[in-house]
Amino acid sequence: MEFQLAWRNLWRQPRRTWLTTGAMVFCNVILVFLVSLQLGMYQLMIDSSLRPFVGHLQVQHEDFLEGQKLRQVVPAAATVAADLRSNLQLETVSARGQAFGLASSEERSYGVAVVGVDPLFEPGVSSLPGLVRQGRYLESFDAQEAVVGALLAHNLRVGLGEEITILGSGRDGSFAAGVLTIVGFFESGISDLDRSALHIPLGAFQEIFAMESAGHSVVVTAPSLFEVDIVKQRVEQTIPSGGDLAVRDWNALEPGLRQAIQSDIASAWFMYAVLIVLVAFSVLNTQLMSVLERTKEFGVVMALGITPSRLGRVVLLETTLMGVIGAVLGMVLGVALLLAIGRTGIPLGSIEELAAQYNLPSVIYPRFSWIGLVAGPLMVMMGSICAALYPAFRLRRLEPVDAMRSA
Amino acid sequence: MRSLLAFAWLNVQLAWRNLWRNYRRTLIMLAAIVLGAWSMIFMASLARGMVTQMVRDGLRALPGHVQIHHPEYREDPTVVNSMPPLSSELRSSLESESVVAWTSRVRVPAVITSERDTRGVTLVGIDPERERLLSFVADDLAEGRFLEGSDDKGLIVGRKLLERLETDLGKRVVVMSQDPENDVAERGFRIVGVFDSDLAVFEEGFVFAGEAIVQQMLRIGEQASEIAIIGDDYRDAERLAADVAVAAGGELQVEPWMELDPMLQTMMGLLDAFILVFVVIIFMALSFGLVNTLVMAVFERTREIGLMLALGVAPRSIVAQVIVECVLLLLVGLAVGNLLAWLTVSALSDGIDISMVAEGMADYGVGSVITPRLGLRDLAIANLTVLILGFLASLSPALRASRLEPVKALSES
Numbered sequence: 044m045e046f047q048l049a050w051r052n053l054w055r056q057p058r059r060t061w062l063t064t065g066a067m068v069f070c071n072v073i074l075v076f077l078v079s080l081q082l083g084m085y086q087l088m089i090d091s092s093l094r095p096f097v098g099h100l101q102v103q104h105e106d107f108l109e110g111q112k113l114r115q116v117v118p119a120a121a122t123v124a125a126d127l128r129s130n131l132q133l134e135t136v137s138a139r140g141q142a143f144g145l146a147s148s149e150e151r152s153y154g155v156a157v158v159g160v161d162p163l164f165e166p167g168v169s170s171l172p173g174l175v176r177q178g179r180y181l182e183s184f185d186a187q188e189a190v191v192g193a194l195l196a197h198n199l200r201v202g203l204g205e206e207i208t209i210l211g212s213g214r215d216g217s218f219a220a221g222v223l224t225i226v227g228f229f230e231s232g233i234s235d236l237d238r239s240a241l242h243i244p245l246g247a248f249q250e251i252f253a254m255e256s257a258g259h260s261v262v263v264t265a266p267s268l269f270e271v272d273i274v275k276q277r278v279e280q281t282i283p284s285g286g287d288l289a290v291r292d293w294n295a296l297e298p299g300l301r302q303a304i305q306s307d308i309a310s311a312w313f314m315y316a317v318l319i320v321l322v323a324f325s326v327l328n329t330q331l332m333s334v335l336e337r338t339k340e341f342g343v344v345m346a347l348g349i350t351p352s353r354l355g356r357v358v359l360l361e362t363t364l365m366g367v368i369g370a371v372l373g374m375v376l377g378v379a380l381l382l383a384i385g386r387t388g389i390p391l392g393s394i395e396e397l398a399a400q401y402n403l404p405s406v407i408y409p410r411f412s413w414i415g416l417v418a419g420p421l422m423v424m425m426g427s428i429c430a431a432l433y434p435a436f437r438l439r440r441l442e443p444v445d446a447m448r449s450a
Numbered sequence: 451m452r453s454l455l456a457f458a459w460l461n462v463q464l465a466w467r468n469l470w471r472n473y474r475r476t477l478i479m480l481a482a483i484v485l486g487a488w489s490m491i492f493m494a495s496l497a498r499g500m501v502t503q504m505v506r507d508g509l510r511a512l513p514g515h516v517q518i519h520h521p522e523y524r525e526d527p528t529v530v531n532s533m534p535p536l537s538s539e540l541r542s543s544l545e546s547e548s549v550v551a552w553t554s555r556v557r558v559p560a561v562i563t564s565e566r567d568t569r570g571v572t573l574v575g576i577d578p579e580r581e582r583l584l585s586f587v588a589d590d591l592a593e594g595r596f597l598e599g600s601d602d603k604g605l606i607v608g609r610k611l612l613e614r615l616e617t618d619l620g621k622r623v624v625v626m627s628q629d630p631e632n633d634v635a636e637r638g639f640r641i642v643g644v645f646d647s648d649l650a651v652f653e654e655g656f657v658f659a660g661e662a663i664v665q666q667m668l669r670i671g672e673q674a675s676e677i678a679i680i681g682d683d684y685r686d687a688e689r690l691a692a693d694v695a696v697a698a699g700g701e702l703q704v705e706p707w708m709e710l711d712p713m714l715q716t717m718m719g720l721l722d723a724f725i726l727v728f729v730v731i732i733f734m735a736l737s738f739g740l741v742n743t744l745v746m747a748v749f750e751r752t753r754e755i756g757l758m759l760a761l762g763v764a765p766r767s768i769v770a771q772v773i774v775e776c777v778l779l780l781l782v783g784l785a786v787g788n789l790l791a792w793l794t795v796s797a798l799s800d801g802i803d804i805s806m807v808a809e810g811m812a813d814y815g816v817g818s819v820i821t822p823r824l825g826l827r828d829l830a831i832a833n834l835t836v837l838i839l840g841f842l843a844s845l846s847p848a849l850r851a852s853r854l855e856p857v858k859a860l861s862e863s
Contacts, residue, residue: 058745059742059745059746062738062739062741062742062745063738063742065738066735066738066739069734069735069738070735073731073735110614111614112566112567112616113567143561143567143568143569143570144561144568145561145570145626147628147632149632150632151528151530151628151632152559152627152628152632152634153559153570154559154560154561154569154570154571155570156570197526198526198528211568212563212567212568239570310493310496313489313493314489314493314728314731314732317485317486317489317732317735318731318732318735320485321482321485321486321732321735321736321739322735324478324479324481324482324485324739325482325738325739325742327478328475328478328479328482328739328742328743329742331474331475331478332472332474332475332746335474
């Protein structure tokens with residue numbers, strides 16, 4: 044009965060109802076679209092920031108994150124990595140060494156980040172081996188060869204097959220030097236990597252920097268971002284306890300990434316909140332007016348014995364109905380918009396360079412997700428119902444006789 | 451003319467009274483407009499403040515509104531691509547009135563080694579007296595002293611680098627680079643000063659020494675890597691660059707900061723678009739309520755309007771009445787919204803501390819405090835957009851009202 048009453052009431056003023064519902068629909072479409080776009084962007088940002096190098100987790104010496112020192116090592120890194128692979132039943136685990144050095148060619152010298160990698164397992168934890176544009180990636184564990192960033196190669200003026208010298212200091216403070224043949228160039232699009240990274244086999248790294256069997260990190264990539272925490276727990280159980288090793292997840296390795304996302308979420312929610320409150324005002328206005336218009340009518344009904352709380356329920360039900368229509372239409376149109384744009388993606392055009400700072404590609408695709416679909420409309424509906432509470436509660440103060448007398 | 455004014459005034463009075471016939475509805479609508487206007491302006495000034503700061507910081511880190519380089523230097527910043535000593539023509543152009551300050555620097559990649567560790571850095575040779583006028587290194591000095599002359603044998607490093615190298619003020623370090631013949635050029639320096647910076651990259655990646663000492667170390671005579679110039683206003687850099695380019699001749703590359711760091715320029719352009727989109731979206735959410743209010747107001751007054759039409763009031767004056775009512779509502783809402791936004795921005799004039807997420811923002815060139823900035827242009831964009839779109843939104847209910855059939859309208863109960 045209440046449902047029917049509420050439904051009919053809505054269509055006594057179809058224009059008003061549609062305008063109010065329209066506000067909800069508009070707001071919902073915007074929310075569905077933007078939230079989906081945001082989620083898609085964050086996923087991309089995380090992926091493209093972590094994939095080329097950092098990975099999801101790293102086992103490191105507990106002071107390495109802060110200090111980045113050559114002597115803060117993971118002893119027997121390759122063995123630790125092998126143990127993790129068999130214990131976790133996960134192939135995407137690889138050991139690395141990291142050091143600074145001066146790379147010199149015939150013509151030029153540059154300070155570089157030398158990374159020692161296990162050629163067999165590195166492709167599982169980073170996308171860099173797949174980004175080799177010329178030549179090939181490393182193949183053997185202890186060959187004296189190197190893969191360098193394309194910009195670095197350009198600046199060093201070296202080509203494939205040519206030699207470069209690495210100078211630095213070893214773990215024991217000794218003078219470290221090595222001569223390496225360049226076998227490939229990678230292009231990651233991340234200027235830091237392309238400009239200053241140099242990958243060499245872990246065996247060669249250990250030899251040049253007097254590391255014996257030690258490395259600086261064991262990188263783990265979980266099957267997906269959502270499984271990082273589980274994998275982290277298992278890694279923590281597996282690594283030798285009581286040692287000075289620590290397991291760092293990507294939040295610790297790249298604190299800027301999560302913060303950049305958080306600050307973006309904060310500013311986006313400011314806008315969403317304003318939109319939702321504006322819709323709520325619209326609902327408040329409509330419902331208050333419609334209650335005031337019906338004062339006389341309500342008086343009559345109450346005199347006939349219907350309780351004010353029941354009338355209040357009808358008013359709330361009217362709002363809920365509008366909210367449902369608004370949510371359904373908003374979601375349908377929002378998804379339609381997502382589908383239409385999802386096919387072509389949104390080209391970033393002139394802001395491409397800006398996007399590159401966030402490690403975003405030049406075309407981004409919104410990402411369909413249930414959260415993106417439901418979060419916005421749910422908030423709008425809740426906001427609307429809250430707004431209708433005041434008109435609904437006003438009814439409780441209504442005196443049947445006074446109400447019937449009102450003009 | 452007078453009668454027209456009188457007519458307008460009459461309409462305004464009429465609209466004003468009409469608005470307050472249903473004060474609840476008007477107040478709710480006003481509240482919505484105030485919130486909308488406040489959020490538009492507040493958000494715009496927040497974004498404007500952030501970008502202004504980014505540009506400022508970017509200019510500080512570059513620094514210089516205009517820079518002159520060897521044409522290959524920007525692509526390949528090594529000692530080989532140094533520029534010859536200044537021609538007299540260029541020098542006199544740099545002494546002209548439109549240049550506030552200028553300096554030359556040697557800037558090359560280098561490796562710094564302490565007893566404990568080795569890092570890759572950018573070695574910058576500066577003329578301390580001139581550099582003071584352009585960049586912040588002197589102001590951000592936290593410990594020790596600044597360089598005292600171009601031939602000062604000391605080295606200034608960032609605090610983070612100091613920690614990484616496990617060395618200290620007063621200790622010696624070795625800086626290694628290459629000379630134009632690709633022979634190793636190295637020199638021992640004593641660390642005489644330590645600077646702090648908001649940008650971690652800067653603290654870790656830059657060391658400063660006397661220009662003459664670095665030139666001597668690299669064996670490049672009087673050559674430099676870049677000339678940096680500051681003019682009166684950073685927004686005028688393009689004109690300054692054009693002036694200097696004439697004197698510099700074709701051999702050198704003269705670029706304003708917009709070209710040196712196109713991202714900053716893009717950011718500023720993007721910001722205008724962002725503010726406009728934000729304003730339009732908020733307005734559209736608002737417009738549903740606005741049209742609703744007008745439709746209801748006209749609906750309630752059907753009889754009255756019918757009577758006016760029957761008495762011979764021209765339909766267009768009915769249109770005018772509804773529009774004036776809408777514009778009046780918007781004007782009051784905008785006025786209060788602007789005032790509130792101004793109050794909010796003034797209250798936050800010390801800046802909003804975002805150090806909670808500072809590391810993330812610092813990666814993208816934003817400091818840890820955002821100060822909102824109320825720009826006249828943003829105010830104009832927000833207010834004009836609302837007024838123009840509001841006027842358009844009121845047309846439909848207004849035209850509807852004017853097309854009422856007098857007889858039908860009158861007979862409505």
